[in-house]
Amino acid sequence: MSAEITGASSLVKSLEAAGVDVMFGIPGGAILPAYDPIYDSKIRHILVRHEQGAGHAATGYAQATGRTGVCIATSGPGATNLVTPLADAQMDSVPIVAITGQVPSNAIGTDAFQEADIRGVTMPITKHNFLITDPKDIPRAIAEAFHIASTGRPGPVLVDIAKDALQKMTTFNYPKNIQLAGYKPQVEPDAQNIRDAAALIAQSSKPVLYVGGGVIKSNAAKELMQLAELTGAPVVTTLMALGAFPDSHPQHLGMPGMHGSVAAVTALQKADLLITLGARFDDRVTGKLSSFAMNAKVIHADIDPAEIGKNRFADVAVVGDVGRTMKALIPALQSEFKKSKPDLAPWWKQMSSLRATYPVGYNHPEDGTVSPQYVIERIGAISGPDSIYVAGVGQHQMWASQFVKYEKPRTWLNSGGLGTMGYAVPAAMGAKVGMPGTTVWAIDGDGCFQMTNQELVTCALNNIPIKVAIINNESLGMVRQWQTMFYDSRYSNTSLESKRIPDFVKLADAMGCAGLRCDKTEDVDAVIKEAMSINDQPVVVDFSVFRDAMVWPMVAAGTSNDEIMIARGLAPDWDSQEL
Amino acid sequence: MSQHTLAVLVENSPGVLARVASLFARRGYNIDSLAVGPTENSEISRITIVLNLQGHALDQVMAQLYKLVNVIAISEMPAISTVHRELLMLKIAGSKQNSEVFDVVKKFGAAVVDETDGMLTIEATGESSHIQALLLALTPFGIKELVQSGLIALERGTAALSDRTLSAQGISTTHVIDVQGDYQN
Numbered sequence: 049m050s051a052e053i054t055g056a057s058s059l060v061k062s063l064e065a066a067g068v069d070v071m072f073g074i075p076g077g078a079i080l081p082a083y084d085p086i087y088d089s090k091i092r093h094i095l096v097r098h099e100q101g102a103g104h105a106a107t108g109y110a111q112a113t114g115r116t117g118v119c120i121a122t123s124g125p126g127a128t129n130l131v132t133p134l135a136d137a138q139m140d141s142v143p144i145v146a147i148t149g150q151v152p153s154n155a156i157g158t159d160a161f162q163e164a165d166i167r168g169v170t171m172p173i174t175k176h177n178f179l180i181t182d183p184k185d186i187p188r189a190i191a192e193a194f195h196i197a198s199t200g201r202p203g204p205v206l207v208d209i210a211k212d213a214l215q216k217m218t219t220f221n222y223p224k225n226i227q228l229a230g231y232k233p234q235v236e237p238d239a240q241n242i243r244d245a246a247a248l249i250a251q252s253s254k255p256v257l258y259v260g261g262g263v264i265k266s267n268a269a270k271e272l273m274q275l276a277e278l279t280g281a282p283v284v285t286t287l288m289a290l291g292a293f294p295d296s297h298p299q300h301l302g303m304p305g306m307h308g309s310v311a312a313v314t315a316l317q318k319a320d321l322l323i324t325l326g327a328r329f330d331d332r333v334t335g336k337l338s339s340f341a342m343n344a345k346v347i348h349a350d351i352d353p354a355e356i357g358k359n360r361f362a363d364v365a366v367v368g369d370v371g372r373t374m375k376a377l378i379p380a381l382q383s384e385f386k387k388s389k390p391d392l393a394p395w396w397k398q399m400s401s402l403r404a405t406y407p408v409g410y411n412h413p414e415d416g417t418v419s420p421q422y423v424i425e426r427i428g429a430i431s432g433p434d435s436i437y438v439a440g441v442g443q444h445q446m447w448a449s450q451f452v453k454y455e456k457p458r459t460w461l462n463s464g465g466l467g468t469m470g471y472a473v474p475a476a477m478g479a480k481v482g483m484p485g486t487t488v489w490a491i492d493g494d495g496c497f498q499m500t501n502q503e504l505v506t507c508a509l510n511n512i513p514i515k516v517a518i519i520n521n522e523s524l525g526m527v528r529q530w531q532t533m534f535y536d537s538r539y540s541n542t543s544l545e546s547k548r549i550p551d552f553v554k555l556a557d558a559m560g561c562a563g564l565r566c567d568k569t570e571d572v573d574a575v576i577k578e579a580m581s582i583n584d585q586p587v588v589v590d591f592s593v594f595r596d597a598m599v600w601p602m603v604a605a606g607t608s609n610d611e612i613m614i615a616r617g618l619a620p621d622w623d624s625q626e627l
Numbered sequence: 628m629s630q631h632t633l634a635v636l637v638e639n640s641p642g643v644l645a646r647v648a649s650l651f652a653r654r655g656y657n658i659d660s661l662a663v664g665p666t667e668n669s670e671i672s673r674i675t676i677v678l679n680l681q682g683h684a685l686d687q688v689m690a691q692l693y694k695l696v697n698v699i700a701i702s703e704m705p706a707i708s709t710v711h712r713e714l715l716m717l718k719i720a721g722s723k724q725n726s727e728v729f730d731v732v733k734k735f736g737a738a739v740v741d742e743t744d745g746m747l748t749i750e751a752t753g754e755s756s757h758i759q760a761l762l763l764a765l766t767p768f769g770i771k772e773l774v775q776s777g778l779i780a781l782e783r784g785t786a787a788l789s790d791r792t793l794s795a796q797g798i799s800t801t802h803v804i805d806v807q808g809d810y811q812n
Contacts, residue, residue: 167642168642168645171642171645171646171649172649172650172653175696176696179641179642191806195804195806196696222806223806224805224806225803225804225805225806226803226804226806227803227804228696228804229638229699230637230638230693230695230696230697230698230699231696352694353690353693354687354690354691354693354694356690357684357686357687358687
């Protein structure tokens with residue numbers, strides 16, 4: 049019989065046993081017992097400035113490394129501050145484990161000080177959650193939490209632990225195995241479904257590989273490359289999948305969706321077969337669902353059976369790990385292609401023409417101010433494809449998806465599903481902690497930045513030298529773009545005046561970061577290079593940019609992908625295209 | 628609109644009903660009736676849900692339910708291969724001399740289970756249509772109060788939902804997951 053230890057020590061030992069090397073958090077009353085053994089643990093604890101930062105940092109860490117991110121907070125407000133990052137991780141299928149303290153078990157349900165039913169609150173926004181009131185349950189809950197978070201379709205798991213369970217004595221026994229009767233993700237694809245998928249592909253003369261974030265989660269970029277080159281089909285990568293397939297590859301048509309390239313959007317619209325790999329037919333990709341890819345059959349490969357048929361009927365559904373699915377599909381397809389291989393040349397002629405005619409581009413502003421797209425394009429060009437780029441949400445996010453060239457998985461991090469403004473700085477912090485040898489750029493908006501910039505203090509104090517580019521258009525730019533387009537240019541409450549207040553350079557300086565400013569096109573490269581040269585502290589660059597730049601192309605919300613606009617009021621010249 | 632009856636085996640752990648109810652609420656599935664109770668296995672509870680689907684496919688509902696970690700097994704219970712029952716209790720003013728009420732009770736295979744202070748408590752079990760017919764027949768006598776259970780259903784014959792995933796000893800001893808030394812990879 050092992051010696052008795054506190055539940056708190058059991059928690060920390062369990063986290064160590066689960067392989068945790070770093071966690072992001074803030075102590076408080078109910079979680080305080082856990083912070084005593086944390087003081088002695090080999091696990092690095094990074095003291096953040098807001099629990100939301102802890103949650104997004106765990107997410108950034110997980111997205112950059114593929115490991116499970118960990119955040120920790122106290123009860124009540126500490127726990128509710130994790131709600132946004134948990135919802136974010138749920139939408140983007142990111143494996144994180146959140147540990148929260150809860151009021152003592154005899155106080156639960158009494159509206160005690162700093163009590164919030166965080167298990168109830170997070171039920172719809174976690175993959176699973178636990179409330180632990182007995183210290184003997186702690187190791188099992190932690191083991192189960194990490195298993196659930198990191199397997200199947202990944203996602204966030206919250207473990208809420210009552211304070212008395214942390215204080216009481218218990219024995220520590222990390223389980224060798226766990227039993228989860230209701231949790232059996234299907235990893236291996238069904239062989240018959242693979243054969244059916246291969247047969248469909250072999251009959252298709254207009255196929256598209258519609259690649260989603262699942263390919264990155266499954267670490268399956270290699271399999272995707274093999275499959276793509278075997279089929280010779282055009283590839284589109286969604287916002288969550290950028291980097292899964294090199295932007296430089298000749299088969300890559302770009303990103304589909306609301307701000308996707310004309311070629312990528314049209315490829316999906318005109319295809320006779322969508323080979324859907326770890327993607328979920330999100331409304332931002334499909335546009336008006338009833339007019340989406342109307343002539344296409346659908347192969348839908350996903351590890352989550354609930355995604356099959358949720359938005360779009362699947363002619364062939366392949367439930368399983370998408371990497372293993374592709375691995376099984378490749379030989380099946382090779383034998384199909386021995387019998388017959390469709391000629392994709394006419395299809396490629398159409399797509400190549402669209403890609404050449406309508407590349408994603410931008411104009412420099414006529415008033416001489418700096419183009420935001422140019423700034424982002426130059427950051428990508430100078431920092432290169434080995435860097436990690438983390439965006440907030442809005443125009444700068446879309447430009448970062450369009451004008452940085454991604455060649456490798458896990459180099460593009462963003463909040464795709466929930467669309468969480470304020471994601472970039474803390475997620476970049478987490479990414480940098482996980483990948484300390486890699487340059488990490490947060491490409492942020494002036495609106496987003498003002499939501500979570502306090503984590504730069506955390507970065508400065510903990511030697512986490514991220515680089516932040518504020519694309520400062522002194523506006524909630526994407527909202528302003530919609531106001532321009534759909535609200536008669538009535539800019540209700542979207543002007544932030546952030547070229548005037550705050551002074552981002554001074555703010556950076558006050559937070560222990562290097563602050564740089566750039567408001568001339570000719571200075572952009574030099575300032576980026578200067579930022580690249582500073583590696584002993586975080587850097588913030590305030591890029592003052594053209595206010596009225598817009599994100600193009602655009603499929604307006606609720607409209608058909610066929611109504612894609614390449615500029616305001618300007619549709620592609622379909623008549624000149626043979627489609 | 629299509630009506631379906633689902634039998635759902637869940638782990639008997641706190642919060643499970645809330646998880647199921649929350650899922651139905653947030654995905655916009657309409658519940659017509661819901662009944663929860665223990666099973667032959669103390670670790671397992673059984674939820675019977677009658678739902679009306681409008682624009683949602685049944686397999687989508689089942690797939691979403693399966694995503695709940697505490698949900699062990701789900702089966703659709705079509706009327707043809709399962710026995711459906713609801714329980715109805717109601718109170719009507721009357722006495723043994725009131726032969727008309729007793730005639731109706733007898734005809735429907737219901738029972739008078741209590742008579743207190745001139746108030747009859749009538750109990751009936753049956754399929755929904757039977758219960759509805761009884762209610763119609765008794766309404767003219769003036770129903771003081773009524774309470775109805777959710778529908779429960781059991782497969783006919785040797786088939787049992789629990790066979791699919793459970794052993795006689797407990798929850799799924801056949802499905803043991805080895806804990807990896809490092810979940811971080």
